[in-house]
Amino acid sequence: MRIGLVTDSTAQLSADEREELSEATGGLFAVVPLTVLIGGVAFADGEVDAGHLCAKMTDGTEVTTSMATPAQFSEAYARLREDGAEAIIVVTMSAELSGTRDSAVTAAEAEDILVDVVDSRTTSAGLAGALSVAVAGIQQGLDTESIAGTIADWCAAETRSVFAPGSLEYLRRGGRIGAASSLLGRALQIVPVLGLNAGIVVPLARVRTRTKALEKIVTLVTQAAAEVAEPEDTVHIELQNAEGEMDTADAELLSTRLRELGYEPSFRTLSTIITAHVGPGTVGVTVQTKP
Incomplete structure (x- = not known):
């Protein structure tokens, strides 16, 4: 067949x-x-440069999405x-x-x-x-x-995702914050580290600085790699960010730390649909086995 x-x-x-x-x-x-709308103008996901989208979101342009x-x-x-x-x-x-x-x-x-x-x-x-x-x-x-x-x-x-948004504001606006809504009242005092559990955004850690959030991601990635893989499995680590550039400070720090631990992370830009909800400055890592 x-x-x-x-x-x-x-x-x-x-x-x-x-x-x-x-x-x-x-x-x-x-x-x-899917479709992303920037200032009311519709674009198919992938038609708009990631950096351009992030700049528009940063300057306050309304950005929404359509399934x-x-x-x-x-x-x-x-x-x-x-x-x-x-x-x-x-x-x-x-x-x-x-x-x-x-x-x-x-x-x-x-x-x-x-x-x-x-x-x-x-x-x-x-x-x-x-x-x-x-x-x-x-x-x-x-x-x-x-x-x-x-x-x-x-x-x-056999797959786990962990990420740190630049802000919880975009997730709040889009209603995709899930169980992490408990963080909103303390958003000014913490930097959240989030993940996906059964497809829902959930809090994984609450730290005080961006640097600590990135280090927490590295720790969680190491734990996830041990959790998803059997001894005979190959673990694949993929770094992602909203801006679509590997040389942002956060992406470079994560890449360096992961390489120090023996991983060889690949890189993927987040889709404009995902960025529209998580916002500029988001960086994350996905851990998965290879079939």
Whole structure:
């Protein structure tokens, strides 16, 4: 059975990654974009430079986002069907962060081929990693139910994300702050370190300075690496920031500290959709196993 693969744009895949995923699925791969609105002007996720978006947010320009629609997913499914897909796996960002997963399900209900939608309960590098798990299952010849189950299990057990926003204000405005809302009353006295738990933003630590927050991230990354991996597993560490530049002071500090501990972190810019909610100055690390 030829199985197609669909995801949303918050995975922030590079051109090389998209090409690799397309080749691995025999051309049966599609990315459905979310939308970011800057001062009321709509752009597909990825059309706007990360630094430009951060500058606009910093100067007070209103920035909002819009989920991917059922029509967009239907279009992606139709293209894959036309290209020979007999079934489709869809892996989306956390349903706790966006209605995009629900749009994928709504579109799937109208299809006459099997479309299995998986809520990754993560985003960005975690979502990108889940796509590698999907490809591994497809190449092994597994059925869609087995692949979907494997992806869900991997997302729950073998990927962790930790991040420090520049401010809690953007998360508060967007309503995505989840269990970390308990921090708002003390936002002037603390620097938060946050993570994703079952797709929900949760507090992991409360410290007094940005430097301590970055050191706490390093500690949590080390703990997560031990938690997600068996001895035979390869652990992948990916550094991410909102500005899209590896040479920011925070990113450089994290990279240096992680390398001192023996890791070789890769780098990924946060999607404009994620940055619109977490805000400029956000830096984070995702820890995951390689399938």
